[in-house]
Amino acid sequence: MPILVITGTGTEVGKTVTTAAVAAAAVAAGRSVAVLKAAQTGVRPDERGDADEVARLAGAVTAAEVARFPEPLAPGTAARRAGMSPVRPQDVAEAAAKLATDHDLVLVEGAGGLLVRFDATGGTLADVARLLNAPVLLVASAGLGTLNTTELTARELRGRELELLGVVIGSWPDSPDLASRCNVADLPEVAGAPLLGALPAGAGALAPADFRAVAPSWLSARLDGSWDAEAFRMREAP
Numbered sequence: 001m002p003i004l005v006i007t008g009t010g011t012e013v014g015k016t017v018t019t020a021a022v023a024a025a026a027v028a029a030g031r032s033v034a035v036l037k038a039a040q041t042g043v044r045p046d047e048r049g050d051a052d053e054v055a056r057l058a059g060a061v062t063a064a065e066v067a068r069f070p071e072p073l074a075p076g077t078a079a080r081r082a083g084m085s086p087v088r089p090q091d092v093a094e095a096a097a098k099l100a101t102d103h104d105l106v107l108v109e110g111a112g113g114l115l116v117r118f119d120a121t122g123g124t125l126a127d128v129a130r131l132l133n134a135p136v137l138l139v140a141s142a143g144l145g146t147l148n149t150t151e152l153t154a155r156e157l158r159g160r161e162l163e164l165l166g167v168v169i170g171s172w173p174d175s176p177d178l179a180s181r182c183n184v185a186d187l188p189e190v191a192g193a194p195l196l197g198a199l200p201a202g203a204g205a206l207a208p209a210d211f212r213a214v215a216p217s218w219l220s221a222r223l224d225g226s227w228d229a230e231a232f233r234m235r236e237a238p
Contacts, residue, residue: 002100003134004165007110007125009149014170015139016050017204019109021197022137023058024215025224031104034062038092038125039111039118042072050109057204057211062103066092076117086119089127096132108134114153126160135163137196137223139170140187142180151190158192166196166222173201176236184237188229195229196220 006022008015023033035058040049048056051063067087069078079086092108099106110116110125114136117124129136136157140150150167157164167187173180188195197219203211219225 002104003096003106003108003132005108005110005125005129005132005134005136006139007114007136007153008139008170009113009141009146009153011112013139013141014199014203015109016053017057018137018139018168018170018197018199019050019107020054020057020211021199021203021215021218022223023054023061023107024212025219026105027059027061028212028216029224031224032102033058033060033105033107034064034099034103035107035109036092036096036099037065037109037111038067038128039075039087040065040068041075041078041111042070043068044070053204054107054109057206057208058215059208059212062099064095064099066095074116075111076119079119088119089123089125089131092118092125092128093131096128096134108132113149114156126156126162129162130160135165137165138167138191138193140167142169142172142183142198143177144179146183147186147190150187154191154193164191164193166194166220167191168196168219168223169198171201171203172198178238181236181238184233194220194222195232196222197225197227198232
């Protein structure tokens with residue numbers, strides 16, 4: 001798995017922090033890692049982007065991005081409003097393939113969900129995964145509403161004959177409600193793919209050294225971690 005595409009069921013589901021955790025676990029396992037942000041929006045040229053945040057938390061990783069647009073909008077819309085050339089799936093795939101020549105693992109982080117448009121032709125992160133023949137990791141929220149968005153994304157991936165590696169809960173609350181606890185069992189069922197981890201709420205606020213030390217405990221062995229899905233289900237599910 002030299003390249004892994006990471007998407008979310010939507011915005012603000014913990015995609016960047018999950019990417020950082022996957023990177024940190026891989027580094028701890030002795031792998032060289034690069035993280036590539038397909039399209040960064042809502043950030044000025046002099047500000048740190050999501051790839052930079054991954055590097056801050058995960059440590060010794062290569063951070064890169066393909067395109068950056070100033071307004072916090074879908075990449076295609078942000079590019080049009082800024083009068084800038086949009087990012088194309090081919091651009092992202094080529095950048096990821098180049099990074100893969102001298103890294104053991106390249107994490108390609110999307111913007112928003114799987115079908116957020118990059119350009120006027122409707123190119124998306126799903127097209128990037130297809131061009132790279134890369135598996136996709138889906139970051140989902142814990143609570144009410146997540147089953148619908150997770151299943152829709154999983155169905156879209158299957159319809160495109162793309163591999164869904166699994167699902168990670170991007171922010172597991174300190175005091176989960178009933179819906180969240182039930183979703184521990186329901187998420188892998190609706191996704192048709194295993195639950196591969198759960199990050200605690202506020203994980204991104206940890207000091208980088210602390211984040212790196214505990215990140216593998218949030219992820220399963222498939223992601224270089226030690227997290228036990230069955231033990232988590234037994235503890236959290238009602």
